[in-house]
Structures are given as structure tokens and as C-alpha cells.
Amino acid sequence: MVEAVLFDVDGTLVDSTYLHAVTWWQAFRQRGHPVAMAEIHRAIGMGSDKLLDRVLPDERDRAGDDAMRDAHTALYAQYWGRLQAFGGAAELLRECKARGKRVVLASSAAEPEMRALRAALDAEDAIDEATSASEVGQSKPAPDIVELALERAGAPAGRAVFVGDTAWDVEAAGRVGVPCVGVLTGGWSRAELRDAGAVAVYDDPRDLLARFDESPLH
Known part of the structure; x- marks a missing residue:
């Protein structure tokens, strides 16, 4: 599970x-x-x-x-005040939370930028933990962020899933044995994410939410 x-x-x-x-x-x-x-x-x-x-x-x-x-x-x-979350992003976080899963934002953004990103998401009620650049030694594709996020989640690698948009996300997650689900919102193709090792690829957060029950998140 x-x-x-x-x-x-x-x-x-x-x-x-x-x-x-x-x-x-x-x-x-x-x-x-x-x-x-x-x-x-x-x-x-x-x-x-x-x-x-x-x-x-x-x-x-x-x-x-x-x-x-x-x-x-x-x-x-x-641009911080004009950042926009993708459609379905906040709802996806809330669905994970409602299903009893720990939700961790595994970001290497600096703290001021992270505050702007979280404001754009507007889903604080669904977020359990978050990471930031100052807390790790190396950035993606090194696995440091994923390792810290796992620690914050209190879950073993085999019972967690990472969601990202680049091959660097897939690589970082794979280095610690966490399966990665890809989304196409960062401009990487479905084939590129699959070739990097993504276990599944969706168009965007809304698509992942709509197919939640058949996804690796379930």
C-alpha cells in the first residue's frame, strides 16, 4: 500500500x-x-x-x-505573485490526503520561493511536510531531496511514490528505489519520461486525479 x-x-x-x-x-x-x-x-x-x-x-x-x-x-x-497552479493540482493533493496518504512537497526551491509556490497551490490543508534547498547537500538528479522527503513522510521507499515532470525527477527517485509517476507539464515527452524509468505518465495533475484509482498512487 x-x-x-x-x-x-x-x-x-x-x-x-x-x-x-x-x-x-x-x-x-x-x-x-x-x-x-x-x-x-x-x-x-x-x-x-x-x-x-x-x-x-x-x-x-x-x-x-x-x-x-x-x-x-x-x-x-x-513572477512570484503571478504563479499559477495547474488545474487539479490542489485537488490531487487533497485526494491523496483524503485517502490517508502522507503528502510531502519534495522541492529544492529556496524558502522564499517555496512560500510563493505554496501560496499559488493554496492547499495547505493537504500538505503534511515540505523540503527546501537549504536542507540538502546536493540537488536533483542527486537523491538527497527524495531521501529527505521520505524521512519527513515516515515511509519506506517501497511504500512511497514520487510525482515529477522531468527525467531528473525520475532519476533522483530511482536512486533510492521510489517509483516515479511523470506528468507532461514540464515539457518533457511521454517517451522521454518512460525511457528515464517513470512507471506511468499522465498529461497533468487533473488527468492523474481523474485516473487515481488505476494509478500507482492508489
Whole structure:
């Protein structure tokens, strides 16, 4: 029986993937790095350290990295008050809660950003626990966030399910033996998520909610 459902937030429950892509694109350009938006998109879901290494693999200096992170944070923060949850996202969390499952937001967002994401979700009554960037050593696709979310849920890996929107989510969950359910809301294809190891893929939170009883969450 599934005792806990762990949810990625950015791109899975809240429609933020492309906002991250465009604000990273702006941050890179400010530092003289013209990077294609599509390339940035494929790295969204990683932590900023891994994203920078993937998108800008050439030698960089720490000051430049910090400047790009700060620029991205400032640019993205302009959207915090306008973030929107995907249709069915809050209802999906509440359905999990109503079925007796622990609901944990497994996010590597920083605390101020996490508050904005939770405000957009507007489902505090259904959330048992949450994680943040400051609490783990490494970001996805490292498994640290998933391990912490499992600890917060008080459930073993075999009785939890992770819900995410990128191959990085699938990889992070798989490293600790947690099956991952994918959603297409982050711009990754069904085939890509399946190939990464997702046990099932749904269009969006509303689709997963509608098919809850036949899903791995049940």
C-alpha cells in the first residue's frame, strides 16, 4: 500500500518551468553567455549548480556563477505573485490526503520561493511536510531531496511514490528505489519520461486525479 506521495512542485504542480527558462536565459545574457532557450529548458529541474555545469560546461569563476544565480533569483521573483497552479493540482493533493496518504512537497526551491509556490497551490490543508534547498547537500538528479522527503513522510521507499515532470525527477527517485509517476507539464515527452524509468505518465495533475484509482498512487 502506498503510504506517502512525494511531489515535485516546479513544473509539476505549479506552471513555472518556462518562467525559469526565460529568467535563466536573461541571467546568462547579462553575463555575456548567449545560450539557446531550448538548451536551458532541458536543464530545468536540476539545482542551479548542476544546471550551470550542464549549460555552461566551460571553465567559469565562482563570482560569475553567483552573479548569474542572483540575477535569475531576482528576475524570477518578479513572477512570484503571478504563479499559477495547474488545474487539479490542489485537488490531487487533497485526494491523496483524503485517502490517508502522507503528502510531502519534495522541492529544492529556496524558502522564499517555496512560500510563493505554496501560496499559488493554496492547499495547505493537504500538505503534511515540505523540503527546501537549504536542507540538502546536493540537488536533483542527486537523491538527497527524495531521501529527505521520505524521512519527513515516515515511509519506506517501497511504500512511497514520487510525482515529477522531468527525467531528473525520475532519476533522483530511482536512486533510492521510489517509483516515479511523470506528468507532461514540464515539457518533457511521454517517451522521454518512460525511457528515464517513470512507471506511468499522465498529461497533468487533473488527468492523474481523474485516473487515481488505476494509478500507482492508489
